Amino acid sequence: MFTASILIQQIVYGLVIGSSYVLMAAGFSLIWGIMGVLNLAHGEFYMLGAYIAYYVSSLLGFNPIMSAIVAMAAMFFFGIAFERALLSPLYGRKGWEMSTVLITVGASILIQNLALVIFGEKYKGLPMYFEGELEIWKIVLSYDRLVVFLVGIFLIALLWYLLKYTRVGMAMRAVSQNQEGAYLTGINVHKIFYLAFGLSAAFAAAGGALLAPIYFVYPTVGAGPLLMAFAIVIFGGFGSVKGAIVAGFLLGVFESLVVLMVSSAWKDVFIFVLVIIVLTVRPRGLFGIQ
Amino acid sequence: MYLLSADGLSCGYGHSQVLWDISFHVEEGGIVGIIGSNGAGKTTLLRTLSGLVPAQSGKIEFSGERIEHLSPHKIVERGLSQIPEGGGIFPYMTVLENLKLGAFLPWNWKRISQSLDLVFELFSTLEDRKNQMAGTLSGGERQMLGIGKGLMSSPKLLLIDEPSSGLAPKLVLRVFDNIKEIQKHNVTILLVEQNVQYCLNMASRAYVLENGRIVLEGTSEELIGHEHVRKAYLGI
Ligand SMILES: Nc1ncnc2c1ncn2[C@@H]1O[C@H](COP(=O)(O)OP(=O)(O)OP(=O)(O)O)[C@@H](O)[C@H]1O
Ligand SMILES: [Mg+2]
Numbered sequence: 235m236f237t238a239s240i241l242i243q244q245i246v247y248g249l250v251i252g253s254s255y256v257l258m259a260a261g262f263s264l265i266w267g268i269m270g271v272l273n274l275a276h277g278e279f280y281m282l283g284a285y286i287a288y289y290v291s292s293l294l295g296f297n298p299i300m301s302a303i304v305a306m307a308a309m310f311f312f313g314i315a316f317e318r319a320l321l322s323p324l325y326g327r328k329g330w331e332m333s334t335v336l337i338t339v340g341a342s343i344l345i346q347n348l349a350l351v352i353f354g355e356k357y358k359g360l361p362m363y364f365e366g367e368l369e370i371w372k373i374v375l376s377y378d379r380l381v382v383f384l385v386g387i388f389l390i391a392l393l394w395y396l397l398k399y400t401r402v403g404m405a406m407r408a409v410s411q412n413q414e415g416a417y418l419t420g421i422n423v424h425k426i427f428y429l430a431f432g433l434s435a436a437f438a439a440a441g442g443a444l445l446a447p448i449y450f451v452y453p454t455v456g457a458g459p460l461l462m463a464f465a466i467v468i469f470g471g472f473g474s475v476k477g478a479i480v481a482g483f484l485l486g487v488f489e490s491l492v493v494l495m496v497s498s499a500w501k502d503v504f505i506f507v508l509v510i511i512v513l514t515v516r517p518r519g520l521f522g523i524q
Numbered sequence: 525m526y527l528l529s530a531d532g533l534s535c536g537y538g539h540s541q542v543l544w545d546i547s548f549h550v551e552e553g554g555i556v557g558i559i560g561s562n563g564a565g566k567t568t569l570l571r572t573l574s575g576l577v578p579a580q581s582g583k584i585e586f587s588g589e590r591i592e593h594l595s596p597h598k599i600v601e602r603g604l605s606q607i608p609e610g611g612g613i614f615p616y617m618t619v620l621e622n623l624k625l626g627a628f629l630p631w632n633w634k635r636i637s638q639s640l641d642l643v644f645e646l647f648s649t650l651e652d653r654k655n656q657m658a659g660t661l662s663g664g665e666r667q668m669l670g671i672g673k674g675l676m677s678s679p680k681l682l683l684i685d686e687p688s689s690g691l692a693p694k695l696v697l698r699v700f701d702n703i704k705e706i707q708k709h710n711v712t713i714l715l716v717e718q719n720v721q722y723c724l725n726m727a728s729r730a731y732v733l734e735n736g737r738i739v740l741e742g743t744s745e746e747l748i749g750h751e752h753v754r755k756a757y758l759g760i
Contacts, residue, residue: 401628401633404617404621404624404625405625405628407614407616407617408614408617408625411614411615411616411617412612412613412614412615414576414608414612415608415612415613415614416614417574417575417576417596417597418574418576418596418600418605418606418607418608418612419600419612419625419626419628419673419677420597420600420601420605420628420629420677421597421625421628422595422597423597
């Protein structure tokens with residue numbers, strides 16, 4: 235059997251991964267809530283964020299926190315450009331939300347292949363940046379992981395604050411709850427669309443950038459996190475950022491425990507069985523709106 | 525010069541035309557009414573004025589500027605706000621957050637606390653319920669919140685779509701009192717109502733909309749005395 239400390243250790247690892255999942259899923263959910271768009275290229279934002287962090291760290295020697303900031307800033311603008319170029323021409327057409335599924339799948343494939351050409355298929359990894367590890371009650375946590383976790387928590391709190399208290403964040407929630415009401419309130423809804431897209435891309439990039447020093451980076455590295463974002467958003471409730479936060483951590487821990495108790499090969503199966511159970515018992519997810 | 529005027533306005537949804545050749549005006553100060561039965565096109569007219577439905581032809585002038593080509597947020601910026609049916613509120617936000625969003629425009633955002641004081645003075649219920657989710661308010665409270673939110677945008681002209689819909693008669697009186705109250709704060713009002721009696725009591729002038737056309741116009745006294753209005757709308 236496992237000792238308590240191994241179990242706790244694994245839960246802590248789950249929270250670390252969970253923080254990255256939350257960053258990924260919160261933006262995915264936000265875009266669904268605000269625009270009704272299922273952004274299937276969201277995993278590529280994660281992948282690009284991870285590559286940017288990788289190159290900035292390995293070429294310029296930036297620390298992981300700085301690299302994550304650079305990745306977020308770059309991907310914020312990339313996200314806006316993506317929305318302006320590929321999605322905004324569709325607005326107002328009948329059923330445009332559905333056509334975005336095709337467009338984002340296409341963009342996802344295109345970006346993956348470009349990454350393959352430009353960055354190569356080789357897995358890229360970074361050496362440890364903060365050497366050493368923290369040990370409390372036999373639980374060992376490398377400083378790298380600790381930093382990932384703390385920065386992740388900080389960013390999640392930042393996103394929460396943005397949405398809850400700032401003028402633009404409130405406008406984003408307004409658009410997601412009553413689009414026509416938002417128009418009549420004087421909110422420039424299309425501007426909110428691209429700002430939300432930029433924000434969502436930046437946070438996905440943070441998820442990728444933060445895990446770059448721990449895991450490997452490769453052109454299809456975004457596929458897993460996208461699938462995970464799906465599971466989290468179903469679990470937490472479509473369009474709910476609060477749901478994404480709670481479900482992201484829960485599924486991160488759940489995944490870690492499955493890896494410990496069963497095997498890593500089974501983790502996706504377990505996660506999707508869990509999601510199917512949730513869908514059966516509570517179709518709108520934990521915090522979903524009917 | 526009128527605060528708002530429409531000239532030869534036509535519009536519709538896709539291939540079905542809803543409004544034909546609408547011309548009317550609203551002078552500054554006071555309340556102007558628009559009455560008409562279900563499906564006459566009242567809501568569509570307000571949506572067109574707010575830029576939510578594009579005008580197919582004709583022009584709309586507000587404060588001396590053409591606005592029919594502007595997007596909805598630009599129209600709000602110029603001082604023309606609308607309270608749609610149901611209040612146009614955000615159901616999963618608190619009453620306070622809804623009111624704050626009413627002051628979304630930068631120049632209103634800066635003076636949010638003064639505007640809040642004014643709204644709470646008019647509607648003390650909203651202050652008591654400021655931390656309640658807007659979606660859980662009763663119909664009357666929701667209507668009040670819609671009006672409060674509209675006031676927060678400090679509009680020159682407020683379009684109000686059927687404030688009495690779904691309310692008990694006693695509440696209707698309250699809501700109309702509220703509307704009279706805000707009119708005292710230099711807000712001109714264009715009021716759409718199916719409740720013709722009330723509407724004509726409130727408004728100084730009114731237009732009658734039938735099948736997408738304006739068929740009658742006049743002062744409220746004239747309309748109350750008009751045979752067609754008495755038969756078709758007042759049931760006398
Ligand atoms: N989004 C839409 N698409 C197509 N047709 C619409 C749409 N909205 C309204 N209509 C049609 O336009 C006509 C006028 O509708 P409108 O809502 O303006 O009427 P109204 O006078 O406000 O009626 P009510 O008193 O019931 O609110 C109706 O025939 C309606 O079916
Ligand atoms: Mg109507």
